[in-house]
Amino acid sequence: MSILVDKSTRLLVQGITGNEGLFHTQQMVAYGTNIVAGVTPGKGGEWVLDGKIPVFDSVRIAAEATGANTSVIFVPARFAPDAIYEAADAGIPLIICITEGIPVQDMMRVRSYLDQKHIRLVGPNCPGLLTPGEAKVGIIPGDIAIPGNVGVVSRSGTLTYEVLYALKMVGMGVTTCVGIGGDPINGTSFIDALGMFEADPHTEKVVLIGEIGGTDEERAAEFIADQMTKPVVAFVAGQTAPPGKRMGHAGAIVEGGSGTAADKIRAFESAGVRVAPHPEAIPEMLA
Amino acid sequence: MKLHEYQSKQILSKYGVPIPAGRVAATAAEAKQIAEELGGRVVIKSQVLVGGRGKAGGVRLARSAREVEELAAEILGMEIKGLPVRKVLVDEAANIETEIYLGITNDRSARKPVMMASAAGGVDIEDVARETPEKIVKVHIDPLLGLRDYQARDLAAGIDLPRNHWRSFGQIASALWQAYLNCDATLVEINPLVITAEGRLLAVDGKMIIDDNALFRHSDLAEMRDLDIEADAEIEARKYGLSYIKLDGAIGCMVNGAGLAMTTMDIIKLFGGEPANFLDIGGGASADKVKAALRIILADPNVKSVLLNVFGGITRGDEVARGILSALSEVKTSVPMVVRLVGTKAEEGRQILADANLITAESLVDAARKAIAAAHGA
16 A cells, blocks of 8 residues: 555656656656656657557647546656646646756746645655555656555655665665655645555555755644654754755755754654654664 | 845836936946936945845945045945945935835745735844734735735735825835746845835835746846855856855765755764765766766865765766766866765666775765765875
């Protein structure tokens, strides 16, 4: 069992003929993900991966032809908001946007539109989802995690891989890993993912990986204290980050004395959540 | 990207916000000429991208053209918080009766823009927010609807603005929203918006920050970037699509992904070292990018060892390894390097690097410890 993606996922890839789209389509198919279609406007009728996956001009046509129920987006930032609207208007209920660098005002409009339609977006600027042994949707390397009972939710990309890898090294497996992305405005929050893990019977414990900026970790801490029965171990990146500097992610910036790692760690600890000193310390804290 | 006051005010003026007559000058003679054209009292304001210009003596009132020349010369020679003053704005001085704050920024938690007004304008609004939050009135703006007229009226009423100014305040609020929207700003701010003795509303200061991610559709704004606030290495890094921030430690870091880069810095510190920088080579970094990154790190004379931590996803270990080899063939260095490659094509990467004289590491903690030891002259 898992959350969001599993064996029943029928995946569509938007931007499938681009460099990154194609490379990661290969990786996802090799993992066993059921990819039913790709979309690249102007390339409808072509096939990729030696004729295995049909390419369509639009999400609507692709969804009608193949019954796709999930879309993953690999298109450049300037076209990504349109790709999200297109998937939403085609009735795709779960959209995962990997694209980095989407303007924040675009994301505010996107989020507002999706909320009205009750469509779930994961990302943008995220590594996607991995349900080990069932489906890999996005760019998380498949071989760094094994099936198990730990739910993982993270704002980061490669830092998430570190944690999955550290868990695997000691034989601990994962139900689903959810990369929610590092942007200031995203589709799925920590709280959304925590709620799904709490409801998932196979998830027995949860790892939350946060970083500086915003107040999502503080709100997650409150949610854990009020609503969760399963144990949570947290890690917060950016303790050494100087304030006022943008640390790569649009989201990872400490402004006006709030959003510091120290604040977040304090919030978790006062909510009874154990905080790991570094990612490789997480497995023994879960055991 | 922050804009200067004079740039922000020019943009706001284009959208219909009333600003004082004035122009920007790069020399004292120019400043004097502008003052003569304006006549009467003027304010000379240093144009640097830091707060606290007034306290530092970078904003002065002048009564005569001669005084303008003297003060402008003085201000143009100043450094404010380490930044050289290269330009001054010479503005007609306003007869200020009341100072208001009006601004729009992004509220991350609400996932909407928020417009804020306060009757306690003119001072640091963050102080007001912390000490007397009840003095700030806020309205959230639906990003699909935009600012509605009634919302501006609610703000005017909320700060007890006399009714005779409501129409003008509404026009300014609407102009501010249009500027925020059309420039992809993350902040637009008028502080203070003053009521003059003549009974007019006037924006005597203005501030805008533009979303870096949106600059692709604002080439005119992108050209306004002031490079003074960034270290040369940070500018060089941006050319290659790298995100680099110089710090004071001895261990250079090259990592893929911002979260992992910050974590690598944190672990170095946790085990007793000090990171020399933050450097994110981003997703899918090519060999060229890696080469540029290594050059930038090694250009910092404080760097005593380098820690390369790459966890492959989009980024491929073999590409990174080729970049390292290519950089090492160009930049001769005796600085020891610790390399940790995991994930996509990591094995291929390790093979490519097998003959180079590098220290390898398995785990993050192992890598940090080795880099710290190497920096201590091991």
